[in-house]
Amino acid sequence: MTAARKQGALGKVLRRKKPADWARFLFTWGAGIATLAILLYLIVFILIKGVPHITPSLFAPRDPDGVSLFPALVTTVLMVALTLLVAAPLGVFTAIYMVEYAYRGSRLVRIIRMTAETLSGIPSIVYGLFGYIFFAGFLGFGKSILTGCLTLAIMILPLIMRTTEESLKAIPDAYREGSFGLGAGRVRTVFRVILPSATPGIFAGVVLAVGRIVGETAALIFSIGDVLKLPDGLLSQGRTLAMHVLKLSGQGFHRNEAYATAVILLVLVVGINMLSSKIERGFLAKLK
């Protein structure tokens, strides 16, 4: 007993461990380290293979070989802007309705939540098919940037909805009571009190959605066409950066450019994700 006390807590724990415990210990640590190692290997591999091939010609505005990523980058930025223009207001307004207006647990709220869950589980290829059938075919937009961004808007809607809902719920009820107590109506409370304090949280969700848009391929391949050119209007076809990586990787003679483009895409997506979690951390810290 005294020996164990001398060794402190660690000694006690060590004394209790049986062979099975050591196995459990090894497996959990192994799995944790393996996960980290896989991610590191992937990132380092792409960086080492790609960074030496990032050349100015990769960004050339005019390139007859179809290798330059410039048109794809412009298309990607345009897609992000247009998709958010459609999806962000819809997602945020839905969340406002669910948190600030509807009775919690009402049937409508349950249905909306269920459909949002369904939407977030649908694979992107099914969205691609739907965009191709509905926006391109039925509504007659053809394969175009417009079709692509409407398709993506539905796809990221549940993500924006959920993150906004969480940020709204994180706002203490005291804010609402204070605002009502001062005589403000519900709309004024929402726009002047709730939304300003929830903005960083909502923004974090929107940035996460940007990451999804930038990385998407399967939902776009037959909704915006696969043509490498600068977009010249909503009905123009195009190719985003992620689709460009896909295309180049399939061509053996452009392997180096594929690696380099993959680096650009990876850096972009990693940056976007880090930005999102940084904003979210700041938001949660401020509320505390």
Next chain:
Amino acid sequence: MRFVFFFAALTSVLAVALICVFLFASGVPSMAEIGFLDFLLGAEWTPTNAEPRFGVLPMILGSLYVTAGAILLGVPIGIFAAVFMARMCPKPLYRLIKPAVNLMAGIPSVIYGFFGMMVLVPLIFDLFGERFGLPGGDSILAASVLLGIMILPTVINIAETNLRAVPQELYEGAVALGASHERAVFKVILPAARSGVMAAVVLGIGRAVGETMAVKMVAGNQTVLRLPHEFLKGARTLTTNIVIEMGYVEQGSLHNGALIATGVVLFVFILLVNSLFSVLNSDKENRLRRRAAPKGAVS
């Protein structure tokens, strides 16, 4: 303003309704034209002009194989890693590993696919190519390993959340009875979080079944009917069948319809998986609530 919010809230309902209606309306008639059984159980997919055959069974099996492979690899690692993050990991390491897992969830599937193409496929060819006379490393195995990696963040994040939701009293009780830390975690906490962990696995299955581009880049994509022991050969999944042939298909043709019908089969699969997920999830909520109830006032 209330009505603006209300109508915005209806868009997600409308979207689900439209997706169902248009997918089924475009896919089911072609399925009927081919014959439901010939479509679902047909072993041949030859979309030629003369005597085309649209049997989707090889793709259904292909999806099953790569998903099963992904589960075999991704679920054990994922659950152990989740246990590690929830109960074992020192704080400084957690601050590194948690963002890493979130980052893994954010990496686009083309990047995973490209990585698989350049690393996994050559590796498999080097290991087994000569011995089994393979034409290349593109295979069910390559797709399984890659998907196993890709579902890790999904499985880890959900399982971790559920492991953390288990009341601390259970752990303390076990340790007070003389269990070691590991024993308490594996014999008390993990069983208590069972349905939540199952939900994580089911969501991982959904991700694996629905993944497209990464699988297309490493799976070989042959439309041949494969048996389970042929996992070193290439196969095509439901998702890749759509993405490979949709590009050149003639609009309005039976081939086009058959591809959309493939999407319908996939969609039904996913709906089944998702409803299983929500059943497990609500089961978890109920059990946790029941457990918390007798404690009286919970702040």
